[in-house]
Amino acid sequence: MLYSYGVEYDDFQRGVRDIAESGGRITKGGVALRLKIDPASAGTMLDRMTRDGELELDIDERTGEIFYEARGGRAGGAARGDAGRGKGALTGLGKALDDGTLAVKVGSAIMAAKAGAGGVALPPEQRRKIAIGVLAGGLLPGVGLAYAAPWPVVVAGSLVVIAGYKILALIPFFSSFLLVPFLVVCAIASAVLGGLYTWQYNRTGKRAPLGDEPLSPKQILKRLRK
Numbered sequence: 073m074l075y076s077y078g079v080e081y082d083d084f085q086r087g088v089r090d091i092a093e094s095g096g097r098i099t100k101g102g103v104a105l106r107l108k109i110d111p112a113s114a115g116t117m118l119d120r121m122t123r124d125g126e127l128e129l130d131i132d133e134r135t136g137e138i139f140y141e142a143r144g145g146r147a148g149g150a151a152r153g154d155a156g157r158g159k160g161a162l163t164g165l166g167k168a169l170d171d172g173t174l175a176v177k178v179g180s181a182i183m184a185a186k187a188g189a190g191g192v193a194l195p196p197e198q199r200r201k202i203a204i205g206v207l208a209g210g211l212l213p214g215v216g217l218a219y220a221a222p223w224p225v226v227v228a229g230s231l232v233v234i235a236g237y238k239i240l241a242l243i244p245f246f247s248s249f250l251l252v253p254f255l256v257v258c259a260i261a262s263a264v265l266g267g268l269y270t271w272q273y274n275r276t277g278k279r280a281p282l283g284d285e286p287l288s289p290k291q292i293l294k295r296l297r298k
Contacts, residue, residue: 077111084117092142098127099139131223133193199274202267207264221269222279233258
């Protein structure tokens, strides 16, 4: 199979919309074969359409396959409006969280790592967005976990952030050199936890602990690099 590397983004969007309208499943490999482009390029442009609010990530719970769904109709318009209003916030947070693509990457990593786990998952229309869980956790460390995490976790996380901030702020030396790095680390950790707890909420239908075998930071970073 020979792939083309010169496809324009506008042409790619039209091709993906045609696949969606025909009822086909939108996957990186499927789009690459259908449009005769490089799979890596297809993945990059599918992620771009996701960030632009045209697509959203989902997973086949029977096979563990990650795919994209087109956002259409009234719901899609609202989603694109929400994406537009949050674009500025995502851009600012993106500099610390992998140029604004961390939400998509964390969602993919969590889904791929946990696919096939037991539990009663919510139907697609009732699921909370992993991207919103990541964004809320990153913008409001600790407090943002209230989107999907158990309340004791929200309280504990908020107290850690507040206590750490106050302690560092009281000591001029530490305040000058460590306050900003501390807040950045809290934002990143809270963003990742926000995504994990949102996934767990969708899997169990309630605010639930991460389980006996939560993903380690090493496992998360390994999957985010893929």
